[in-house]
Amino acid sequence: MRVLSVPTVKPLDEEAIGQAADETALLCVVEEHGVVGGLSDAVARCLVGQRMCNVRFLTLDTEALITHPVVGSQSYLMARSGLSPNHISDLIVTWMRELSGARG
Numbered sequence: 302m303r304v305l306s307v308p309t310v311k312p313l314d315e316e317a318i319g320q321a322a323d324e325t326a327l328l329c330v331v332e333e334h335g336v337v338g339g340l341s342d343a344v345a346r347c348l349v350g351q352r353m354c355n356v357r358f359l360t361l362d363t364e365a366l367i368t369h370p371v372v373g374s375q376s377y378l379m380a381r382s383g384l385s386p387n388h389i390s391d392l393i394v395t396w397m398r399e400l401s402g403a404r405g
Contacts, residue, residue, distance in 0.1 A: 310343045318347050322354040326400055329393055330356070331384065335363035357396055359384060 305321050307314065322328050328348075332340045341358040348354060361382050371381060379385055383392075 307340055310340055313343050313347060315347045318344055319352060322348055322352045322356075326355060327393070327396055328354055328356045329359065329389075329396070331359045331389055332361075333379065333384065334360060336360045337363075355396075355400060357392075359389060359392065 303321065303325065305317060307318075318328075328344070330341045330344050334340065336342060336358055339360065341360055345356070345358075348356065361384070366382075371378065373381070376385075380388070383389075
């Protein structure tokens, strides 16, 4: 398990992402952005057709934020969007258990 900080989408460190995909059972992208045009999109484009890996994306639900706008602090908005540290770690543990069960 590791944390890979990706401070910019351009230029994207494709080598580091590929190495993480090769060396871990699950690649989980967490970002304070929508899935389209953000880090998740860039990682998916980096990996498609080149590597077989388990990938999950945790992003803001931008559609929900547009249709039901909310106002609050960053921590409130992240928690409401499922991006709190506890929720992220719980999801990763669940996903890892699912992967372990799938492998038999």
